[in-house]
Amino acid sequence: MRYKLIVFLALLSNGICNTPPESLKLLLEGNERYVGDKLLHPNRSLERREEIASKQKPFATIVGCSDSRVAPEIIFDQGLGDLFVVRVAGNVVGPVELDSIEYSVKYLGSSLVLVLGHESCGAITAVMEGETADIEDVADLIKPAIKGAKTVEEAIKANVRAVVAGLKKTSILKGFISKKKVECIGAYYNLDTGHVEIL
Ligand SMILES: [Zn+2]
Structure with missing residues (x-):
């Protein structure tokens, strides 16, 4: 019995069974290390690679x-098996991206979905300037989200908020969020300071 308790606690400390606030704390602590140039480079050892070869349990998406x-594993100072990452220009979510996000929540147990916009995003800037010929599909997803935005920064944050709002309405995420097992939030990355601001 005692052994089982120890194993359970060990699992907790490895980032498994995290609550959404615990997952957010891990990300923000990692970002603080990155900002302060005090990186720990966790979970990049041979042992970690072998430990997760047969099963992944990323605590955040x-x-x-x-x-x-804007590489998530670097700016949040995380390692192998910590983050499930979906990356696309403008951090938009269409049907293909949604499938991946839902998979990470439903099957891998990720407890936090963080939508991360960033300073000087080229995709958002292109839409603001009406130069969307080469990124039509991405632009179609961004345009309705940034209506009324006066600056690129405003537009980037509006786009993040729209993606978060959209994700919270999807059936799988909505169910997990209502049970408080998952949270979906937006954030903004500052290229100069490296700081991630929660929106
Ligand atoms: Zn960008």
């Missing part, structure tokens, strides 16, 4: 932009 400067 990041819906981010493809931008090369």
